[in-house]
Amino acid sequence: MNSLGRKFAVAPMMDWTDRHCRVFHRQLTRRALLYTEMLTTGAIIHGDRERLLGFDACENPVALQLGGSDPSELAQAARIGEAFGYDEINLNVGCPSDRVKDGRFGACLMAEPELVARCVDAMKRAVAVPVTVKCRIGIDDQDPEVALDTLARAVVAAGCDALIVHARKAWLNGLSPKENRDIPPLDYERVYRLKRAMPDVPVIINGGIPGIDEAKAHLEHVDGVMLGRAAYQEPWRLLSVDSDIFGETAPHATMQDALEAMMPYIEAQLARGTRLHAITRHFVGAFHAVPGARAFRRHLAEQGVKPGAGLDVLRDAIARVGVRAPAEAAA
Structure with missing residues (x-):
């Protein structure tokens, strides 16, 4: 290798x-x-x-x-x-x-x-x-x-x-x-x-x-x-x-933390004219068997596609997820 x-x-x-x-x-x-x-x-x-x-x-x-x-x-x-x-x-x-x-x-x-x-x-x-x-x-x-x-x-x-x-x-x-x-x-x-x-x-x-x-x-x-x-x-x-796999620490402990870390990148992309949905479409499966996961998906699907949708849409979607435990614990 x-x-x-x-x-x-x-x-x-x-x-x-x-x-x-x-x-x-x-x-x-x-x-x-x-x-x-x-x-x-x-x-x-x-x-x-x-x-x-x-x-x-x-x-x-x-x-x-x-x-x-x-x-x-x-x-x-x-x-x-x-x-x-x-x-x-x-x-x-x-x-x-x-x-x-x-x-x-x-x-x-x-x-x-x-x-x-x-x-x-x-x-x-x-x-x-x-x-x-x-x-x-x-x-x-x-x-x-x-x-x-x-x-x-x-x-x-x-x-x-x-x-x-x-x-x-x-x-x-x-x-x-x-x-x-x-x-x-x-x-x-x-x-x-x-x-x-x-x-x-x-x-x-x-x-x-x-x-x-x-x-x-x-x-x-x-x-x-x-x-x-x-x-x-x-x-x-x-x-x-x-x-x-590697015996190392993950960059973020929870999916919420990982999505929060995406915010500066998303903000920069929005400023370049990228639509929010082009990015958040990749987040649909972010939460699994976690309370609020369906509401998270629905909010992104309904609001993220609208013209001018911004970071507030993603933050509102994350707020609908009720658990801050590590996402892998939901498997």
Whole structure:
């Protein structure tokens, strides 16, 4: 494992892990490695880079996930990401969405391991920060025993610094992107076997992991764990990451404290024209089984979307939560 501390990470998730989400998650854990949403090479090379790539320094360590299949374009996008201050460049070889497939990137690249290796090689030559790959165990009719090993060995030979494996197949023919997150069966043992076969390569497991206790169990077999929907939909779980995974003190003892720490950031964003809801939409699952949690969600949903909504809306929502005990105690 390198200095990034890939022992625990929050997964890159489209439309979810934007810069506001990551600042929020950083109030809950100092040690988790955070990821951007997947950004295509075309968007980075030709789009509004500050809007797409800009982030607050408090988010570090944070990795940039790229979508693409052209080695030269990926190298260019990786250089741009490194210049913006990202700590890692990750190549998406796991997303099953139709538009990803049509663009020849994402999970469909599982069928082209040699191309993925050329992409990794080009990025490694372009940047000094680590380059990693996030993949599935296979796609469609591939045999995961063969497909995952073939891809892994190809990208490691090209210099890949770590493999993040979503422990499901992706069925590009027959399942929707949403169905691909749940229907293909999880096969954690397949990822464990990959780690045993490649003991010197950092292997991080992802897919269907519901909480920190389960993450700790996986760490007996692999180098790191990546939480996706559980971390986003129930962010209170992240309050125990630093203590339970790293043996350190969390940045804030309660969810209320973490949200209070968000206030200066939110105030600065509102002054730049950001709407409150763009930030507070990430707080919906902040409280779990806590008296007032439903009132908190309702108040944000009804008042946070209104033009001119400010910090008073968030403060009023927090005031509806009746318990100041550590959020993880509500699990």
